[in-house]
Amino acid sequence: MVYKPESRYPSQRSYVLKIRSDAGPGALAGRLENVVTGVRREFVSGAELLDWIATDLAAHADEQSADASGT
Numbered sequence: 001m002v003y004k005p006e007s008r009y010p011s012q013r014s015y016v017l018k019i020r021s022d023a024g025p026g027a028l029a030g031r032l033e034n035v036v037t038g039v040r041r042e043f044v045s046g047a048e049l050l051d052w053i054a055t056d057l058a059a060h061a062d063e064q065s066a067d068a069s070g071t
């Protein structure tokens with residue numbers, strides 16, 4: 001068995017998703033919080049929710065690249 005030091009589901013990619021009480025299938029709205037950083041963002045559509053997750057993941061990837069290069 002090969003030990004992998006990195007988890008397939010790292011904590012940096014853990015989120016708390018809260019859906020507003022007045023949200024519906026055609027009007028998704030709520031708040032997303034990154035568990036590790038504590039950064040919160042409200043969203044008013046599914047597209048906005050996915051955009052925020054993509055932005056957060058890209059920022060984390062940039063941080064890993066900078067750490068790997070030593071800058």
